[in-house]
Structure formats: structure tokens, C-alpha cells
Amino acid sequence: MKAFAVQTAFGLDNLALVDRPDPTPGPGQVVVRVRAAALNYRDLLIAKGQYGRGPQLPRVLGSDGAGEVVAVGGGVTRWKPGDRVVGCFFQNWAGGPITEAATKGALGGDRDGVLAELVVLEEGGAVAGPPGLSFEEAATLPCAALTAWHALTAAGCGPGTVVLLQGTGGVSVFALQFAAALGARVLITSGHDEKLARALGMGAAAGVNYRLTPDWDKWARQQTGGVGVDVVVEVGGAGTLERSAKAVRYGGYIALIGVLAGPGTFNPLHVLMKALTVQGIFVGSREMFEEMNRLIADRGLRPVIDRVFPFDQTVDALRYLESGSHFGKVVVRVG
Ligand SMILES: NC(=O)c1ccc[n+]([C@@H]2O[C@H](COP(=O)([O-])OP(=O)(O)OC[C@H]3O[C@@H](n4cnc5c(N)ncnc54)[C@H](OP(=O)(O)O)[C@@H]3O)[C@@H](O)[C@H]2O)c1
Known part of the structure; x- marks a missing residue:
């Protein structure tokens, strides 16, 4: 599979489209074919090495993605192949108050993210997303x-x-x-x-x-x-x-x-x-995500997407985000 990863050094110029082996799900995990990913200011900070202590390299970027489950690991009950899902920013914060443990496992930071054709998620680290939204629209929800x-x-x-x-x-x-x-x-x-x-x-x-x-x-x-x-x-x-x-x-x-x-x-x-x-405020839990999705569905809200870039132009998309020209969200169509 192809993925955008910061390889050996920080900096947008070091963000490269690389070939990675297709991932397989471990127990309690799912593999999702990413259809769309939305960019956040955090992705810029991480790519540039300006986000806290920064992730260990190499690291696939991206916290916000939507796609379809293609494989499930042992013991998975929440999802089956073919389900449309949106990843949670924090893979391990199901609900309740924030804890240190809940903030570990952030996509595109602590673990490989969604700017990839395939991503591994915890089964509890995904939601169904509001009905009726496109993959591009659903991908904008997990962080911003x-x-x-x-x-x-x-x-x-x-x-x-x-x-x-x-x-x-x-x-x-x-x-x-x-x-x-x-x-x-x-x-x-x-x-x-x-x-x-x-x-x-x-x-x-x-x-x-x-x-x-x-x-x-x-x-x-x-x-x-x-x-x-x-x-x-x-x-x-x-x-x-x-x-x-x-x-x-x-x-x-x-x-x-x-x-x-x-x-x-x-x-x-x-x-x-x-x-x-x-x-x-540090993003939020899956429970909050599900509550938000109910309001989005009830009110028929549609995320405001400024521009959609093709996957191979992800670095251009990040530079566009960096320019501050956008209104709302910048999205990458992955597959
Ligand atoms: N704590 C968390 O969990 C969390 C989650 C998400 C984001 N964040 C942080 O929140 C911030 C916003 O994220 P984002 O994804 O919305 O960023 P973004 O989409 O890149 O926002 C860029 C926009 O911010 C506005 N802006 C820039 N400098 C400004 C200033 N001095 N005063 C007022 N507005 C200014 C500009 O809007 P105009 O062109 O209209 O001026 C610019 O287009 C970032 O710092 C991000 O790291 C934190």
C-alpha cells in the first residue's frame, strides 16, 4: 500500500509517498481502506517537528479519515468487512473524563495515521459517522x-x-x-x-x-x-x-x-x-463523537469543504492549508 510518511527527518520536504506492506489486523483491530482524509493544522506541526516532542520516525501522517472496513481481527464484534467507518483521533478514549492513557494512541502521532491507502484501527476507535455524508465530508469530523x-x-x-x-x-x-x-x-x-x-x-x-x-x-x-x-x-x-x-x-x-x-x-x-x-480542550472521546454525529444527522449539517486534493498531491494540500487561504476544511481523496 501507499502512504505519506515523514521518513527520517522532519520538514514538509521530507514528507514522501512510500510503499508499505499491507497491514493485517491484530486481535480487536480492523483494517480500513481509507477513501478520504482531512487535513489539520496539527499535521503541519507534526510534519515540521513542531508538535510537542514529536512522533518517532518514520510516521504516517493524518488523524482524520473515513473509509470501509476490509479486514477484522480476532474478537472484533463492532464491525464487519464492508462497514463504512470514521476513525477516532484518540484510538483509546471511548468515554468518560480525559486521562493520560486516553490520550495515548492518537492517529498520525503516536501511531501511523490515515494518509495511507490502508490503516489499522482499534475496533473501539471508529464510529459509523452521520448517515448521508460522503467519505470526504465524514473525514472532516474526527479532530476539528x-x-x-x-x-x-x-x-x-x-x-x-x-x-x-x-x-x-x-x-x-x-x-x-x-x-x-x-x-x-x-x-x-x-x-x-x-x-x-x-x-x-x-x-x-x-x-x-x-x-x-x-x-x-x-x-x-x-x-x-x-x-x-x-x-x-x-x-x-x-x-x-x-x-x-x-x-x-x-x-x-x-x-x-x-x-x-x-x-x-x-x-x-x-x-x-x-x-x-x-x-x-483536547479533541474528545468516542462518546462525544457519537453525540456530535447525532446533532449533525438531526440538523442535516454538512461540513464545509474548501478544496479536495488527489492523494498524490498531499504535500500541495498541506502547503495550501499552511497558506491559510482556506475556509473550513481541506481534504485529500485517497482511494
Ligand atoms: N486542542 C485540540 O484538541 C485541537 C484540535 C484541533 C485543532 N487544534 C488547534 O487549533 C488551531 C486551529 O486548528 P484548525 O485545524 O482549525 O486550523 P486551520 O484550519 O489551519 O485554521 C487556519 C485559519 O486560522 C485563522 N487564523 C490564523 N491566525 C489567526 C489569528 N492570529 N487570529 C485569528 N485567526 C487566525 C485564519 O483564518 P482567516 O483566514 O479567516 O483569518 C486561518 O485561515 C490550531 O492551532 C490547531 O493546532 C487543537
Whole structure:
């Protein structure tokens, strides 16, 4: 089988299409023929060697894939050949609170991922996916969508909640769709006016260009009568956290998710004096994934796919993601 792997050194230039032996399932495992894989900012960080301690090399990239089961190992009861499945980001987090053990076994990090024609999954590390979605659409769900869903539900988002989203990448566009479905009022930032217009068309109440209005925290407070937003979905990280803490109301909630905005300084007194909850969100469990899929199915939501690349152009797809030109998700059609 063919796979995209970081071979002996990090860097997008070292990401190569390699031949690997076809995998066989061990006990409790399934082999899935990957039909589509969706890219995440994490894949860029991993390829470049900027994701924590980084994986052991060589490593097949990719956490998000959808396809069909082609072989099952001993003792497997959840799946049979021919079943359509979507892999879980964390292969060993079925449900309950996060633990260290639950976060081991992440696809495309701790173990080989889905940018391959075939991938081995734990039988409990896959879900059926919402009915009616294409492989390309279903492939977008395991990381970006689940992280957005986890953040909004952990924040108690519901009718009337005011949610501030940053940018229009994978996590934020899913957060826009989910927040709108939950009845929240969405404020959104972007570095591009045309992307803001698109977000407004999808149900955002108001948007601001963070390049033209660097003090978007003031804008967010103005939008809420000076009070501040209830929830920030913080994908910028250190570089935006200070403004997020100013944009959020007293007693508000910041879901700490990403690192897009680079380094920055942050005054922890905001947390204390405004009694903020700053909650780290790390993707989510299979149980959360299944709950999210029920909402997607009930509301007929469709993931927003910016562009689909052929498998042999995966490196171009990653460079496109790196450019930040996209709105929503970038997908690779594998087979
Ligand atoms: N904690 C977790 O479990 C988890 C899960 C998924 C993702 N993440 C992290 O969350 C972040 C977002 O991931 P993603 O997959 O959604 O990324 P992505 O699709 O690559 O998002 C890129 C977009 O982010 C926006 N952006 C970039 N810099 C920004 C800034 N300074 N302020 C506001 N927006 C900015 C831009 O949107 P505009 O063009 O509209 O400006 C850009 O197009 C990444 O850091 C990723 O590593 C964490």
C-alpha cells in the first residue's frame, strides 16, 4: 500500500509517498481502506517537528479519515468487512473524563495515521459517522469538528449564549455551524473580509477583520453592550489570549484549543479578577463523537469543504492549508 510518511527527518520536504506492506489486523483491530482524509493544522506541526516532542520516525501522517472496513481481527464484534467507518483521533478514549492513557494512541502521532491507502484501527476507535455524508465530508469530523463540539458543549453553549470565534479555519467553521445549531449568537473574526461575508451568510451575527481592527476585543465588548462575550473558542493561543480575556465577560469561559497566533504575553490577573474559566480542550472521546454525529444527522449539517486534493498531491494540500487561504476544511481523496 501507499502512504505519506515523514521518513527520517522532519520538514514538509521530507514528507514522501512510500510503499508499505499491507497491514493485517491484530486481535480487536480492523483494517480500513481509507477513501478520504482531512487535513489539520496539527499535521503541519507534526510534519515540521513542531508538535510537542514529536512522533518517532518514520510516521504516517493524518488523524482524520473515513473509509470501509476490509479486514477484522480476532474478537472484533463492532464491525464487519464492508462497514463504512470514521476513525477516532484518540484510538483509546471511548468515554468518560480525559486521562493520560486516553490520550495515548492518537492517529498520525503516536501511531501511523490515515494518509495511507490502508490503516489499522482499534475496533473501539471508529464510529459509523452521520448517515448521508460522503467519505470526504465524514473525514472532516474526527479532530476539528469534535474539538469545536467538545468546546461548545463543555462551555454550556445554548440559546442566547454569545460565542466569539477566531478565524475561519477548520475548528472555527465547525464551531460556527454547531453554535448556530445550538441557538447561540456568534461573533467571528477573520483576516479576510470575503471570509467574514461568508461566515455571516452561515449565521454569524457580526464579524470583524482582525488585521484591520487589531483591538477586536473592544469590538466584541461593543457588540455585547459592554458586557463581553460568554464564550471564546480560543484557536489563536498565546498570541490572542490576552485580547480574548478582555473580550470575555466576568465569569465567562475560554476554551483553550490552538496555537495559530504564535507567541504572546498573557496577564493571569484577568482570570482571577474576572473569575474566568480557562479550559483546555483536547479533541474528545468516542462518546462525544457519537453525540456530535447525532446533532449533525438531526440538523442535516454538512461540513464545509474548501478544496479536495488527489492523494498524490498531499504535500500541495498541506502547503495550501499552511497558506491559510482556506475556509473550513481541506481534504485529500485517497482511494
Ligand atoms: N486542542 C485540540 O484538541 C485541537 C484540535 C484541533 C485543532 N487544534 C488547534 O487549533 C488551531 C486551529 O486548528 P484548525 O485545524 O482549525 O486550523 P486551520 O484550519 O489551519 O485554521 C487556519 C485559519 O486560522 C485563522 N487564523 C490564523 N491566525 C489567526 C489569528 N492570529 N487570529 C485569528 N485567526 C487566525 C485564519 O483564518 P482567516 O483566514 O479567516 O483569518 C486561518 O485561515 C490550531 O492551532 C490547531 O493546532 C487543537
